Amino acid sequence: MTMALDETQLLDTQRAFDSVAADYDGPRGNNELIQRMRLTLWDTVRDAVPPGSRLLDLGCGTGIDAAEFARQGHHVVATDWSPEMVARTRARADEAGLMSRVQAMHVGIHQLDRLDDRFDAVYSNFGPLNCAPDLRVVAAECERLLRPGGMLVFSVIGRICPWEVGYYALKGRIKRATVRAARGATAVGMNRHTIWTYYYLPREFYRAFADHFSLESYRALSLFMPPPYLVDVYRRHRERFERLGRLDDRYGALPLLRDMGDHFLIVMRRR
Numbered sequence: 001m002t003m004a005l006d007e008t009q010l011l012d013t014q015r016a017f018d019s020v021a022a023d024y025d026g027p028r029g030n031n032e033l034i035q036r037m038r039l040t041l042w043d044t045v046r047d048a049v050p051p052g053s054r055l056l057d058l059g060c061g062t063g064i065d066a067a068e069f070a071r072q073g074h075h076v077v078a079t080d081w082s083p084e085m086v087a088r089t090r091a092r093a094d095e096a097g098l099m100s101r102v103q104a105m106h107v108g109i110h111q112l113d114r115l116d117d118r119f120d121a122v123y124s125n126f127g128p129l130n131c132a133p134d135l136r137v138v139a140a141e142c143e144r145l146l147r148p149g150g151m152l153v154f155s156v157i158g159r160i161c162p163w164e165v166g167y168y169a170l171k172g173r174i175k176r177a178t179v180r181a182a183r184g185a186t187a188v189g190m191n192r193h194t195i196w197t198y199y200y201l202p203r204e205f206y207r208a209f210a211d212h213f214s215l216e217s218y219r220a221l222s223l224f225m226p227p228p229y230l231v232d233v234y235r236r237h238r239e240r241f242e243r244l245g246r247l248d249d250r251y252g253a254l255p256l257l258r259d260m261g262d263h264f265l266i267v268m269r270r271r
């Protein structure tokens, strides 16, 4: 197992996300390529839970998912380690008149022992779990918080992103091309801050949950499509890339292909 993050590193990550919270609904946090992956998580959660479920969002960011699920009639406890992100989620829910169905809380994934509730599903979108210091603790806490048979739906930053390797290798930026190969927490820059990030293969990730959860499915997100930070490349050839996006939709869950991609989407069920 890798060394757990210390308090200073967790605070680095918190500061990094605090610093971008105000404009995180813009290109950095929510461009077309991100929105495309988001829809796959929405569809997966919709298929995994009955109407009117109680959902827990880990690393809710500005609350786009929480607001969507609240709009669909679910009740969401939306948590994040960045107080600025929590404030954005609260404001979004307030503006949309969804406060009765969204409870925004400043709770890190490493602080789930502070929650005492029963949920039908826990979801987490776009890599908050890549910043969690100890996935085995997260797995045990999720088991405690979920009803028997409850679901986990997580999108996680993967280890093998062919687009990233190819793009940066062609530019001669070999260190950047191979950043996801690192073992243990890696310092990733954002807005002149540091996000401490662990990268996972789906099977490495599932190993931490296997004692409490059965694996239902996993699939690649943005394997044929470029990763979201290459949105300008996508915009130059939108139609051609949309065809690649359809390949993601059709083939992203196939063996081998599902082990790659910018993110993977993994679904587990409480035993």
Ligand SMILES: C[S@@+](CC[C@H](N)C(=O)[O-])C[C@H]1O[C@@H](n2cnc3c(N)ncnc32)[C@H](O)[C@@H]1O
Pocket (backbone or CB within 6 Å): 013, 014, 017, 018, 029, 058, 059, 060, 061, 062, 063, 064, 065, 079, 080, 081, 082, 085, 107, 108, 109, 110, 124, 125, 126, 127, 128, 131, 132, 133
């Ligand atoms: C890439 S953003 C994704 C936000 C949101 N889920 C979305 O779909 O837009 C990652 C989020 O994870 C949060 N985060 C990072 N480390 C965390 C931790 N240890 N516990 C909870 N949230 C964390 C960040 O503050 C940030 O809001």
